[in-house]
Every structure is written in C-alpha cells, then in structure tokens.
Amino acid sequence: MTKRVLLSSLLGIAVIGAMTAGGLAMASTGTEPTVKKESVHYVAPTGGRAGSLTFTAEAHDDSGVRGLKVLAWPASSELDPTKAEMRDVESATCRGTSDETARCVFSLKVTTEEAAALERGTWYISTLATAKDGGTVFQPRAATFDLSR
Structure with a gap:
C-alpha cells in the first residue's frame, strides 16, 4: 500500500513539475515590439513652399502594434x-x-522661419513603440540624419 501512495505522489510531482515548466515556457514566449526599416527624409522649404520632415518605420509585435511615439x-x-x-x-x-x-x-511641415531657426548638423530620431499587449521598446537613436543649409 505504501508503494502505491509513494508512486502516486511521485507521479503527481512529475505532472505538476511538467505543468509548471510548460507554463514558464509559455510565459516567456512573449516578445517585445520591434522597430525596423527606419528611414528619415528632410526637405528644406524653398520658393515660399513649406518643407517637411518625414520618418517612416515598420513596427512589429506578436500581439499587434498600438502606436509609435517619435521625437x-x-x-x-x-x-x-x-x-x-x-x-x-x-x-x-x-x-x-x-x-x-x-x-x-511621422510627418511635420517646416516653414521657412522654422527652418532658419533649426540647428544645423546631426539630428537623431528617438522612438517608443507600444504593443497591444502593453509591451514597449525604446530606441534612443532609431535614426540619424544631417540637417544642412
């Protein structure tokens, strides 16, 4: 009788251990969002027409993408x-x-007055992507571009 109890207990521990390991494996399969294929394009205003700054990227997450913040x-x-x-x-x-x-x-219009006040040289684009499941990824320098005269 004690052998059956011992065998049942060991079998129960093995099953619980397998369930716990499986649960941990499933919990760790979630991924953070990714941001790829970044590009930035600056067009200076000319001839009385506004210029623009456009940043384009592909955001991905297994739960879907809620949004992308850009600076x-x-x-x-x-x-x-x-x-x-x-x-x-x-x-x-x-x-x-x-x-x-x-x-x-992400697109901004740039007036002649705004363009004249912008610092020349290297600029960075920072991003914060948010997934539908609440996961986030921050890229302090997702893209770099030169702003010249």
Missing part, C-alpha cells in the same frame, strides 16, 4: 530623451499591414 532632436542639444519622456511626445500614424505589423509614418 526628432539635434545631437548638439544633448537632449537624450528617456523612455518616460517619450510617452508625452507626438505620435506617428500607424496603419496595420498584418495582424502583427504596422507601417508608421
């Missing part, structure tokens, strides 16, 4: 935004290309 800043400013600060900046417009991927575009 352009001059390297010389040493701004270096944090993940927490990125929550309060402007959002890109994201359109789903699949259940897990979105193409996100």
